[in-house]
Amino acid sequence: MRTRSFNTDKGILYLVATPIGNLSDFSLRAIETLKSVDKIYAEDTRNSLVLLKHYNITTKLESYHEFNQEEKTLDVVKEIEDGMKIALISDAGLPVISDPGYKIVEEASKRGLAISTIPGASAGISALIASGLAPMPYTFYGFLDSKKTKRMSSLNELKYIPHTIIFYEAPHRIMETLTDMLEVFGNRNICLARELTKTYEEYIRGTIEDVLKIEGLKGEMVLIVEGYKDTKALDANPFEKIEELISLGYKPNEAIKEASKLFNMDRRELYKDYLEYKNEK
Numbered sequence: 001m002r003t004r005s006f007n008t009d010k011g012i013l014y015l016v017a018t019p020i021g022n023l024s025d026f027s028l029r030a031i032e033t034l035k036s037v038d039k040i041y042a043e044d045t046r047n048s049l050v051l052l053k054h055y056n057i058t059t060k061l062e063s064y065h066e067f068n069q070e071e072k073t074l075d076v077v078k079e080i081e082d083g084m085k086i087a088l089i090s091d092a093g094l095p096v097i098s099d100p101g102y103k104i105v106e107e108a109s110k111r112g113l114a115i116s117t118i119p120g121a122s123a124g125i126s127a128l129i130a131s132g133l134a135p136m137p138y139t140f141y142g143f144l145d146s147k148k149t150k151r152m153s154s155l156n157e158l159k160y161i162p163h164t165i166i167f168y169e170a171p172h173r174i175m176e177t178l179t180d181m182l183e184v185f186g187n188r189n190i191c192l193a194r195e196l197t198k199t200y201e202e203y204i205r206g207t208i209e210d211v212l213k214i215e216g217l218k219g220e221m222v223l224i225v226e227g228y229k230d231t232k233a234l235d236a237n238p239f240e241k242i243e244e245l246i247s248l249g250y251k252p253n254e255a256i257k258e259a260s261k262l263f264n265m266d267r268r269e270l271y272k273d274y275l276e277y278k279n280e281k
Helices: 028-036 045-054 069-081 102-110 123-131 148-158 171-185 208-212 231-235 238-247 252-262 267-280
Strands: 012-016 039-042 061-063 085-089 114-118 138-143 164-169 189-194 202-207 221-225
Touching (some): 012 028, 012 069, 012 102, 123 221, 138 148, 148 171, 189 208, 238 267
Parallel strands (some): 039 061
Antiparallel strands (some): 189 202, 189 221
8 A cells, every 4th residue: 555645625633743852853844844733642642732832832631542533543543534634742752652542543554544754763772872782683672571571582582583672661670671681681781871861861881790889770661672692592503402402401392492593494394304313312
């Protein structure tokens, strides 16, 4: 399906980036767009009002967040279908990324409605390019689960990704998350970027153990983590890796699961091939 963004006779959804801390990081185009649309939807209208008042934007503002998205999504899409120009903004940065809004975009795209991005600040990319770690390729993950069991499970899934990973984390959970990363990833190089674009902006570069020694970390945080670096393991035979893991105390099924992630292989296929390999020995 091909959709042209700019047809003045029809409605459109604008995805407008907002500053991630410094109000000056707001483009002229973003300001003009928010002044011209029929309505703005924001995750937290109280936060967004500070920005809108600063730039004398008086467009009607309504809330759209994770607790009302099920009931509001179709209403917003219907407004676009009826010819309204709608803007979706985040509390900070790009909407939809680690932020409500995906449901609207998904439904609007299915219906062939016009969608246009008004680009701007992104905390994840801003932290990545200043981190000193390899910028490409990278995986953007966002927030890990607040529950330790689910968080550990996610980290184990990410353990053998060989490129840089971008995480977001809350200050009250950062030490727990780093401790879990140390357990799963080992003592990798990281960069913790906090308070980006604000007065107390800071980049903390070092190993996970280095950063764990720092107390009282505050502010909005982006965590850039080095990818898996055991190139010898990636060049090895997957069956040998399975047997190495078993010798380290892994159960056979666990060893096959880890090896399948490391070598990017289907677990069931690897299990079948490993059984054949064992029978031939």
